[in-house]
Amino acid sequence: MLLLALDTATPAVTVALHDGSRAIAASHQVDARRHGELLLPAVDRVLAEAGVELGAVTGFVVGVGPGPYTGLRVGLATAAAFAAATGAPVHGLCTxxxxxxxxxxxxxxxxxxxxxxxxxxxxxxxxxxxxxxxxxxxxxxxxxxxxxxxxxxxxxxxxxxxYREAFPDVPDGMPEHQSAAALAALAAEKLAAGEEFPPPLPLYLRRPDAQVPANYKVVTPQ
CATH class of the missing domain: 3.30.420.200 (Nucleotidyltransferase; domain 5)
Incomplete structure (x- = not known):
């Protein structure tokens, strides 16, 4: 088993390669505005560190959110493209x-x-x-x-x-953003147990900002 996990639903651009027992390579960068710029180089670094070609990956794991529209779609679109290129399945997981x-x-x-x-x-x-x-x-x-x-x-x-006023008890040493290594470990555990995964589709919890204005005036010729 070789699982390539990635998630861009939080400010972290996080990628990891997991062999079913442990993460053998990982990359983690926090930059909320550069998901599209950072993700593919991170994948390249992880694969190079592990000495693995993309075609050897047996499955892709992607965080489906919830998360901001643009960042979230970067990871989902990349996982879908990898799956189309290699034929390996994509497993979605809630971020x-x-x-x-x-x-x-x-x-x-x-x-x-x-x-x-x-x-x-x-x-x-x-x-x-x-x-x-x-x-x-x-x-x-x-x-x-x-x-x-x-x-x-x-x-x-x-x-x-x-928002510590609403969450006063935040233990030290806990994760702040997503970790692809943890996401991959969870996916490996679920695969070993034969559990189902949610579809690799974006989990949006808000309506889009861009909407057709009310009382839209048609200006095309009659």
Whole structure:
């Protein structure tokens, strides 16, 4: 098994190659504005470090979000292109699930909340019973609106760090952004157990900013 995992749903441009037991190469850069510029060079570095050609990869793992529109689509489109070129399958995974799994690797058991920065003074979030068990569907909300729903449990992720008034218990040493190595490890575990994956399609929780104006005036000739 050789899984190439990538995720661009958070400010991290993160790539890892996993052999079914461990990550054998990884790249992690945090830059919220350069996903498209950084992703392919990161893939090249990871494959070169491992001494593996893209055609030897047996499966691709991609974070499906939730995340900002542009960054999220960079990773999904790249994974789809790799799959089309190699014939290997693409496995989608919720980005929040990857962060939860990484929190487990860092020593957090559960229950807890994962919250990432959704911008516009909002967070993408979900509750977890443990690093492998999500209790709620991913959602986007203002931190103050969910403070009571996440009270009493620790929280991890950039959103939790940004809004400490709603997430007062953020343990030290927990992941802030996505880790492709953790995402790949979670996928390897799910594959070994014969579990199903969500489709590799973007998980959007907001309507697009660009919309056709109301009362749009038609100017084409009659």
């Amino acid at each position: 929040l699930d990857g962060i939860a799994y990484a929190a487990g690797q860092a020593g957090l058991d559960g229950p807890f909340t994962v919250a990432t920065d959704a911008r516009r003074k909002e967070v993408y979030w979900a509750r977890y019973a443990d690093p492998r068990t999500r209790l709620t569907e991913p959602a986007v909300d203002r931190p103050a609106e969910i403070a009571e729903r996440v009270a009493g449990v620790p929280a991890v992720g950039a959103g939790a760090l940004l």
